[in-house]
Amino acid sequence: MKRYLDNTNWLILIVSLSLFGAVVILPVLITIVSSFDSRRFVGSFPPEDLSLRWYREFFFSSYYMRGLYYSVLIATLTAILSSAIGFLAAVAISYSPRRVSGTASSLFLAPLIVPGVVLGFGLLFFFSKIGISWSFWKILIAHVIITLPYTIRTSLAGIHGVRQSMIESALSLGATDFRVIRQILLPIAGSSVATGALFAFSFSMDDVAVTIFLTGTDVYTLPIAMISNMKSDFNLSIAAASTFIVLMTLVMLFILEMLVGIDRVVGRGIYRQDVSR
Amino acid sequence: MGSTPLSRRTLLWLFGPAILIYVTVFMSPLSMVIAESFRQYVPGSIGSSRDAPATIANYQALFQPAYLGYFLDTIRISFISTIVALIFSYPTAHILARTNSKRLRVGGLSVLLGMLFVSVLVKVYSIALIMGPVGFGGTLSRLLGSYPTSRFMNEISVVVGLVSFVYPIATLTLMNAIQNVNPNYVTAAVSLGASWTKAYLAVELPLCRQAILSVGITCFTLGVSAFVIPLILGKGQVSFVTNLIYTRFSEVANYPSGAALATSLLIGVLLVFVVAKASSMILSRRGARA
Numbered sequence: 001m002k003r004y005l006d007n008t009n010w011l012i013l014i015v016s017l018s019l020f021g022a023v024v025i026l027p028v029l030i031t032i033v034s035s036f037d038s039r040r041f042v043g044s045f046p047p048e049d050l051s052l053r054w055y056r057e058f059f060f061s062s063y064y065m066r067g068l069y070y071s072v073l074i075a076t077l078t079a080i081l082s083s084a085i086g087f088l089a090a091v092a093i094s095y096s097p098r099r100v101s102g103t104a105s106s107l108f109l110a111p112l113i114v115p116g117v118v119l120g121f122g123l124l125f126f127f128s129k130i131g132i133s134w135s136f137w138k139i140l141i142a143h144v145i146i147t148l149p150y151t152i153r154t155s156l157a158g159i160h161g162v163r164q165s166m167i168e169s170a171l172s173l174g175a176t177d178f179r180v181i182r183q184i185l186l187p188i189a190g191s192s193v194a195t196g197a198l199f200a201f202s203f204s205m206d207d208v209a210v211t212i213f214l215t216g217t218d219v220y221t222l223p224i225a226m227i228s229n230m231k232s233d234f235n236l237s238i239a240a241a242s243t244f245i246v247l248m249t250l251v252m253l254f255i256l257e258m259l260v261g262i263d264r265v266v267g268r269g270i271y272r273q274d275v276s277r
Numbered sequence: 278m279g280s281t282p283l284s285r286r287t288l289l290w291l292f293g294p295a296i297l298i299y300v301t302v303f304m305s306p307l308s309m310v311i312a313e314s315f316r317q318y319v320p321g322s323i324g325s326s327r328d329a330p331a332t333i334a335n336y337q338a339l340f341q342p343a344y345l346g347y348f349l350d351t352i353r354i355s356f357i358s359t360i361v362a363l364i365f366s367y368p369t370a371h372i373l374a375r376t377n378s379k380r381l382r383v384g385g386l387s388v389l390l391g392m393l394f395v396s397v398l399v400k401v402y403s404i405a406l407i408m409g410p411v412g413f414g415g416t417l418s419r420l421l422g423s424y425p426t427s428r429f430m431n432e433i434s435v436v437v438g439l440v441s442f443v444y445p446i447a448t449l450t451l452m453n454a455i456q457n458v459n460p461n462y463v464t465a466a467v468s469l470g471a472s473w474t475k476a477y478l479a480v481e482l483p484l485c486r487q488a489i490l491s492v493g494i495t496c497f498t499l500g501v502s503a504f505v506i507p508l509i510l511g512k513g514q515v516s517f518v519t520n521l522i523y524t525r526f527s528e529v530a531n532y533p534s535g536a537a538l539a540t541s542l543l544i545g546v547l548l549v550f551v552v553a554k555a556s557s558m559i560l561s562r563r564g565a566r567a
Contacts, residue, residue, distance in 0.1 A: 016368040023441045024392050027403030034406060042411055085294045092291035095283045108295065111303060113550060115502030117519040118539040121526065122306025125313060145302050148295065167282045177287035206396045209504035209519065213526060223398050223505075230402060230509055239406070242399040249394045253387065 032246065035239035042236060054240035064241060067225035070136070074221065075204035078143040083197035085144070086151025087189070091181055093152070094159045105152075112149045116209025119146070124213045135219035139211055143204040150203065151196035158192025159185055191260045198259075202252055205245075307543070313536035335537035344521075348541075351517040354432060354507075355500030358439035362447045362496050363489065365440075370451035371477070375460065386449075393445040400441050401509045408434045408510070428514045435515050438506040443496040450495070454488030455481065487560050494553040498546050518542050 034042075038051035058064055089108060093101045111119065120142070127138050162185055170180050186193070208223045215224050222245075226238055283291075315331040338344065373385045408414040414425045414434075423429045458481055466476035482489075507517040518538055525535030 013368045013372065016365040019365045020369055020444065023437055024400075024444055025388065027407045027441070028392075028395065028399060030407055030412070031399065031403040042406070042409070085298065088291040089295035091283075092288045092295075096288055104292065107299060113498065113546060114307065115498075115504075115519060115539075115542055115546060117502070117504050117522050118310060118543050119303070119306060121522060121535060121539050122310040123302065124526065125309040125532075126302065126306040129309070141302055145298060148298065152295070164282070171282055177283050180283070181291075202394050206398070208398070209502070212504075212523065223396065226398050226402070227505065227509070230405070234405070234409075238402050242396075242402050245396045245399055249391060249396070252394060253391055256390070257387075 028242075028246065031239045032243045034236055035243045037236055037239075042234065054236045057235075057237040058240040058244065061237065064222065064225055064237070067220055067222040070139075070219055071205055071222040074136070074140050074143060075201045077140055078147055078204040079197040079201040081140075082144050082147040082200040083151045083155070083193050086148050086196055086200075087155045087186070087193050089148075090152050090155035090159055090189075091185055093156060105156075108152050109149050111146055116146070116207065117213075120210035120213035123210065127214070135214055135216035138214040139219065139221065142210050142214055143200075143207065146207060146210055147200035147203050150199045151193075154192045154196035154199065155189060158189030162188050194259055195256065198252060198256055202249070205248075310536045310539050310543075313533055314540045316533045316536075318531050318533040335533045336541070338534065339537060339541060344538075347516060347518050347521050348545075350515065351501055351519075354435055354515070354517075355439065355497050355503075358436050358443065358500050359493050359496040361436065362440045362443045363493055366444055366447040366492075367451055367489075370448045371455055371481075373448070374452045374455040389445045389448055392441075393449070397442055397505055401438055401505055404434060404438050404441065405509055408437070426512075431510065431512050431514045434510040434512075435507050438510045439500045439503060442503065442506060443499050446499070447492050447496055450492045451485065451488060454485045458484045487557055490553060490557055490560065494549060498549060501542070501546060501549075 033046060035054050036050040036052070037047035038049040038053060039047065089104075093105050093108070096104065123138065123142050127133075132138055132141075166184055167180055170184055171177075175183070205221075206223060207221075208227060211221055211224060212227070215221070222241070226241055229235070229238055314335055315333065316335075317330065317332050318335065339348075369385070373382055373389075376382050376385075406412055408417070408430070410425060414430065417433075418425045418427065418430045421429070421433075462480050462484070463473075463476045466480045467473055471479065501517070502519065503517060504519040504523070507515055508520050508523075511517075511520070519542070522535050522538045522542070525531050525538065
C-alpha cells in the first residue's frame with residue numbers, strides 16, 4: 001500500500017508538470033514556430049515552409065508600429081515615474097510610526113484588488129470631468145497608478161535591508177534627511193528599485209483592461225492594436241508580434257538576472273539559506 | 278520607541294506625490310463610478326443626465342436572469358480555474374522548493390518568471406491558436422464528445438487561459454510557503470512510519486493552508502477581474518462581467534448600467550477579500566492553538 005501511494009506521488013508530479021507544459025509553455029512555442037509560417041492563411045501545424053513574411057507584415061504595418069512606439073514610450077515613462085514615486089513612498093512607509101505605515105501600505109496596495117476594468121471605467125469619467133483629452137496623458141497617468149503597488153513593494157523590500165544604525169549615525173553626524181535618502185537608502189535599495197522599474201515597464205507594456213477605455217484614434221498601445229486585430233482578422237502577424245514580445249521578455253529577464261539574480265528575486269526561504277551560497 | 282529617524286516634515290514630503298496620485302486618480306475615479314451608478318439612464322443620449330434624481334434602477338436591472346447569468350458564469354469559471362491551478366501548481370511548487378539541484382531550481386524559476394512576464398496577449402493568442410480549428414481544438418472536442426465551436430469548448434478555452442495566467446503566480450507563492458515549512462517535520466513523520474505521500478498530505482499541506490487559501494483567493498480575484506482572456510477565448514459565447522462593462526461603454530453607451538455593474542463587481546471582490554481575511558485569521562488562531 002505504501003509503495004502504491006508513493007507511486008501516485010510521482011504520477012501527480014508528472015501529470016502536473018505535463019499540464020504546466022501543455023497549458024503554459026506549449027502554446028507559446030507553437031505561436032513562435034507559426035510566426036515563421038510562409039502560408040498566407042492560418043494553416044495546420046507545423047508549417048510546411050518557413051519565411052519572414054509575417055515579420056515584414058508586423059514591422060511594416062504603420063498600425064502596429066504606432067502602437068509599439070507609444071507602448072515603449074509610455075512604459076519607459078511609467079517605469080521612471082512609478083519607481084521614483086514608489087521609492088519615496090516606500091521610504092516614508094518604512095520610517096513612519098506603525099499606525100501610519102499600516103494604513104498607508106494597505107491604501108497603496110489597494111489597486112491590486114480593484115479589477116482593471118472598474119478602474120479604467122472610472123478614469124474615463126475622471127478624465128472627461130477634469131478635461132484631459134489627449135489619450136497619451138490618460139494612459140500614462142493610468143499606468144503609473146496601476147504599477148505603483150509593485151514599485152512600492154519592491155522598494156520596501158530593498159529598504160528593509162538597510163541597517164537602522166547606519167541611518168542614525170549619518171543623521172547624528174549632521175546629514176540632512178534628504179542626504180540620507182540619496183546617499184544611503186537609494187544606493188543600497190538601488191537594485192530593488194530597478195527591479196520595481198522593470199516590473200512597472202512590463203506591466204505597462206501588457207495592460208489592456210484599463211488602457212482600452214482610454215485610447216484614442218491617434219494614441220493606442222501595442223496590446224490594444226493586437227486585440228483589435230485578433231477580433232477583426234485572426235492572422236499570423238499577431239504571432240510575429242507575440243514572438244517579438246517574448247523576445248523582449250527574455251531580454252528583461254536577462255536584465256533581472258544581471259541585476260539581482262532570479263534565485264534572489266524569489267528567495268530561498270528560512271530553512272535553505274546555505275545551499276545557494 | 279515610536280520615534281523615527283526621519284523628521285515628520287520629510288515624511289510628509291515623501292508621502293506627498295503618492296498620496297496625491299492615489300487620491301486624484303484612484304479614489305476619485307472609483308467614487309465617480311459609484312456616483313454614476315445611481316444616475317438615470319436616458320436612451321439615445323451619450324452618458325447620463327446630470328441633474329436627474331438618484332435612482333437604483335440600474336441595480337434592479339442587474340437582477341434580471343440575463344445579467345445574473347454573467348455573474349454566475351464569471352464566478353463559476355473563475356472558481357474552476359482556481360481549483361485546477363491550485364491542484365497542479367502545488368506539486369511543482371513543492372519540487373522547486375525542495376530540490377537540491379541548483380540547475381533544476383534556476384531553470385524552473387526562469388521558466389516560471391518568464392511565463393509570469395510574458396504578456397497575457399501572447400498567452401491568449403497562443404491558446405486561441407492551439408484551441409482553434411488548425412490546432413488541437415478539433416481533436417480535443419471530439420474526445421470530450423463535443424464540437425469545436427460549442428459553448429462548452431469555449432468555456433474550456435477560457436479555463437485554460439485563466440489557468441495559464443495564474444499558474445506561475447500560484448506556483449511561486451506556494452513555493453515561498455513550502456520553503457518556510459521545516460523539511461524535518463516531513464522526514465520525522467516518515468521515520469515514524471508514514472508514507473511520503475501521507476507525510477506531505479498530513480504534515481506539509483496543513484502547515485501551508487494559509488498560503489493555499491491566499492493563493493486561491495488571489496487566483497479567484499484575478500480570474501474574476503480578467504478581461505482579455507474571456508474577451509478573446511470566450512469568442513462572444515462566454516463573457517465575464519468585465520466584458521459586459523466594456524460593452525456598456527463601447528457599444529451601448531449606457532454608462533449608468535456599466536457603472537452599476539462595475540460597482541457590483543468591486544463590492545464582490547472586496548467581499549471575497551474580507552471573508553478570506555477573516556477565515557485566514559481563524560486558521561492562524563487554530564494553528565497557534567495546535
